[in-house]
Amino acid sequence: MTSTHTSAAGSIAQDLIAQGLVSHCTIVPPYILEALATSGEPRVARHARESLRHDEQLRAARRTPTARPTGRRAPRGEDAAGAHGTGPHRTIFDAKGTQDTPGTQVRAEGGGPTGDVAVNEAYDGLGATWDLWSTAYSRDSLDGKGMPLLATVHYGRNYDNAFWDGSQMVFGDGDGVIFERFTKSVDxxxxxxxxxxxEHTAGLLYQGQSGALNESVSDVFGVLVKQKALGQSAAEADWLVGADLLNASVKGRALRDMRNPGTAYDDPRLGTDPQPADMDHYVDTKDDNGGVHINSGIPNRAFVLAAEAIGGNAWEGAGAVWYAVLSGDGIRADCDFATFAGLTVAAAGSAHGDGSPQQEAVRSAWEQVGVLTAGVRPPSGGSGGTAPSPAPGQGGGAPSADAQVLLRRTGGFAGQVRERRMALGELSERDAKDWQHLLAAPTLERIAASTERTHPDAFVYSVVCDETGCDVTLQEPHLPEAIHSLFERTLAQDD
Structure with missing residues (x-):
């Protein structure tokens, strides 16, 4: 069914977490686990129910700041030296069947293989991922600043998923009937x-179309990791996500087929792949954060069409265009499909020239999936493009450097109160820019409106800006990590 849903443009352009209201991203969507939970095979159903229950607990858990290890740059030549003469900093931990992270350290950067295949696969997969970002896009790890790459294996008992928790990777071992170990698939x-x-670039909110773009971007760069590791061109690639995860008994090829969305599996236990291939079949749903794992099939197919039309290695062609948009100033966290499509067309023009074959390939790809209309040209822009102005009521212009903002934190077990009144111009350049993006968008209002339950002893933040009319109160557990970090940095600067 066709949806009229669109996301309002606007939010923090740098360091806004991808999840919006949650920070727990799993590779296996909830609708697959829900189907397995009703399976006639007791073991499959039991493990699916346990995985679903655990995933829901993680999504609903009260947020606390995550302490990340300090980055250590590997000396030149130590291991996998990259574009800037540095290497990855990988650490693998073993949860040993518990749900405690990170667990016991079992392999560190530069250490040799162990006797545990899951440990070695995680280590090699982190390295292949680092290599793509470093050599293809000159990016020093996930945050661009040498962020350590951490992973925990053997998480839980037969846990049917893998996820990114905002600071590290976590891998289950699968049930052995439907899913194999989750370290097995490098993509x-x-x-x-x-x-x-x-999280560290566009910060696409994990809801609706921006959430589907978030999932699609991860599919795109996940398969590019695999293609680069295998030395495959766009024409040689299978464009499958999670092909190595499925047990031989499953009637399917993978979790998702980017070239042909909706055809990845048709199994009596998993159900039928629900992904649409174009906007005529866009799924309007409240489930799965507004269908983030479902509707991602549309931008996925657009990427494949563009990559195959451009030819060569996809990480050098279409991948470079997508990365320019993801890391550019034009994209905002509430970005919808049409805005993202326009940004990629503009980025292709900036890189290869207006009217170039590469730009026409990108434009045609979005037209074929129904996001752009043939003959209608999206607005052009510089590096990464420029997002169109938001519609009335969907966020206005950015506040000035003289805009006065009141940030107050109250609550907590001790009932502490901290506040700061400041002009945005008093802040660091980075924080001032983040505040301007945040106050120009409806993001804070949407988070406040979506909050249904209270958390005893949780901190509560109030934000008031007369220039933009912002006056909201937000509970800490519902804040995306990047917004929470911005608030805490702002309060700390007044200490």
Missing amino acids: VIGHELAHGVT
């Missing part, structure tokens, strides 16, 4: 870590 590792890149 799954690349997919989940790409969520980390999105």
Whole structure:
């Protein structure tokens, strides 16, 4: 069914977490686990129910700041030296069947293979992912600043998923009937870590079309990790996501087929792949954060069409265009399909020239999936393009440097109160820019409106800006990590 849903443009352009209201990204969508939970095979159904229950607990868990290890740059030549003479900093941990992370350290950067295949696959997959971002896009790890790459294997008992929690990768072992171990598929590792890149660049909110773009971007760069590791061109690639995860008993090829969405599997236990291939079949749903794993099939197919039309290695052609948009100033966290399509067309023009075959390939790809209309040209822009102005009521212009903002934090177990009144111009250049993006968008209002339950002893933040008319109160557990970090940095600067 066709949806009229569109996301309002606008939000923090740098360091906004990909999840919007949640920070828990899983490779296996909830609708697949829900289908397995009703399976007539007791073991399959039991593990699916346990995985579903655990995933829901993680999504609903009260948010606390995550302490990330300090980055350590590997000396030149130590391991996998990249474009800037540095290498990845990988650490693999073993949860040993528990749900505690990170677990026991079992392999560190530069250490040799162990006797545990899951440990070695995780280590190699992190390295292949780092290599793509470094050599193809000159990006130093997920945050561009040498962020350590952490992973925990053997998480839980027969846990049917893998996820990025905002600071590290976590891999289950699968039930052995439907799913194999989740370290087995390098594109799954690349997919989940790409969520980390999105957190530190566009920060696409994990809801509706922006959430589907978030998932699509992870699929795109996940398969590019695999293609680069295998030395495959766009024409040689299978464009399958998670092909190595499925047990031989499953009637299907993968979790998703980017070239042919909706055809990845048709299994009596998994059900039928629900992904649409074009906007005529866009799924309007409240499930799965507004269908983020379902409607991602549309931008996925657009990428494949563009990559195959451009030819050569997809990470050098269409991948470079997508990365320019993801990391550019034009994209905003509430970006919808049409805006993203326009940005990619503009980025292709900036890189290869207006009217170039590469730009026409990108434009045609979006037209074929029904996101852009043939003959209608999206607005052009510089590096990464420029997002169109938001519609009335969907966020206005950015506030000035003189705009006065009141940020207050109250609550907590001790009932502490901290506040800061400041002009945006007093802040660091980065934080001032993030505040301007945030206050120009409806993001804070949407988070406040979506909050249904309260959390005892949670911190509560109030934000008031007369220039933009913003006056909201937000609970800490419902804040995306990047917004929470911005608030805390702002309060700390007044200490």
